Amino acid sequence: MPAVIPANEAARQQELTSFQILDTPPDSSFDNLVALAAEICEAPISTVTFIDSDRQWFKAKLGVESDQTPREQSFCAHAILKPNEFMVVPDAAKDPRFEDNPLVTGEPNIRFYAAAPLVSKGLGLGALCIIDRQPRTLKPFQESALRTLASQAAQLMELHRQRAMAENHRRFLHTVMETLAEGVIVRDSQRRLLAHNTMASVLLGTELKDMVGQTFSMLHFKPVQPDGFPIPTEDLPSYKALATGEPQRNVIFGITRPNKTEIWIESNASVLNDPVHGECAVISFRDVSDRKALEKQIQRDGTTDPLTGLPNRAAFLNYVGKAIAAASRYKHPMSVCVASLDDLKAMVAKHGPHAADSALKHFGTILRATLRHEDSVARLAGDDFVALFPYVDANRALTSLDRFKSTLENAQLRLHDGKEITLTGACGLSDWKPGMSAEDLLDSALKACGEAKAKGRNSVAVAAG
Missing domain, CATH: 3.30.70.270 (Reverse transcriptase/Diguanylate cyclase domain)
Structure with missing residues (x-):
């Protein structure tokens, strides 16, 4: 019989979604866990399973061909109902919950099932399970190992969530930068170009993506002051911001682009302390030639x-x-x-x-x-x-x-x-x-x-x- 839908299903689904893990590509870290679980428990089948609204989806699998099966056929859907308990089914053919389950009466002919739920905030999201085609039991050390591996799987889930959030943030910042009508450049204290947007390349008349990681300076563009004299290096907004730690606002100077055209830009610069690159200058500028x-x-x-x-x-x-x-x-x-x-x-x-x-x-x-x-x-x-x-x-x-x-x-x-x-x-x-x-x-x-x-x-x- 299908597992009942838990009363906290909406919260459970929301928490599962927050990990952004469903339908992601295979991950060797999870694959290693199911391989180790199968070896320790001497089982032909092992999976890391997540229970979605209408299916169970396998993040990692051993001995299983399909990537998912209907939720109503899922053993793990039963396991999540008691997220703090280890679940064991010695013989599924004799268990009223599973005796007529297609996964028992047909391939893969499940008889034995054991699972340690994958839990976050007290909510059962899925399980690390092992399956055998023969009725059996687990030895105490095998159950203990399966619990430990499930704990490691939960840690991998959290790591995946943090990486996904970081990538979402990176995409958000990229979208913001690409939407701006101003050029944006980020360089470190050693003048290496770290990041830029498309408008920066357009305004400077050069393809900046080829310069990422290399030395970059507005000095390459022969900057001049409004009076026509060269602007001193120390007066360039990025240099001054890094030297003083103070934001530089509305600094106007002229530059000569590689195609020999001249434009006037208005530039701002602020200091950003990056955990990887240290002190960086964030420079924005726009064309004020008109x-x-x-x-x-x-x-x-x-x-x-x-x-x-x-x-x-x-x-x-x-x-x-x-x-x-x-x-x-x-x-x-x-x-x-x-x-x-x-x-x-x-x-x-x-x-x-x-x-x-x-x-x-x-x-x-x-x-x-x-x-x-x-x-x-x-x-x-x-x-x-x-x-x-x-x-x-x-x-x-x-x-x-x-x-x-x-x-x-x-x-x-x-x-x-x-x-x-x-x-x-x-x-x-x-x-x-x-x-x-x-x-x-x-x-x-x-x-x-x-x-x-x-x-x-x-x-x-x-x-x-």
């Missing part, structure tokens, strides 16, 4: 606001157009904020035009300083400034604006006559939506800024829908 080209274009075309030194409206709209193209292609969010200095006309009337100029420069400087490195800031006209938040929607951009408003309020402006004043501003945010042009997005943010001004000083509004 931004550098835009900066040069701004300088070349005179698209800079002369008072604040920030890009002007034309430069900003040009950059937003490119950002919209990227957002459309890669389906990432983007938002724009128009920030307007409060009470500029009243300030001019009270303190004069010089005070207004100082206030506008102060306002723009704090806006630029308090936003993220990847955010862009420009002056539109009059008392209006604008900021672009790539990869961030309006709700998340509010965090940056809170930081800006707080800094602005706490940083008093000293005027030419020695007086100190506190500045505030109204902010209007708008999300970019597919189909919106740069002008559409700016108009939406301007409208939201108008709504913020209507609320009163130092207010924020977000464009509807």
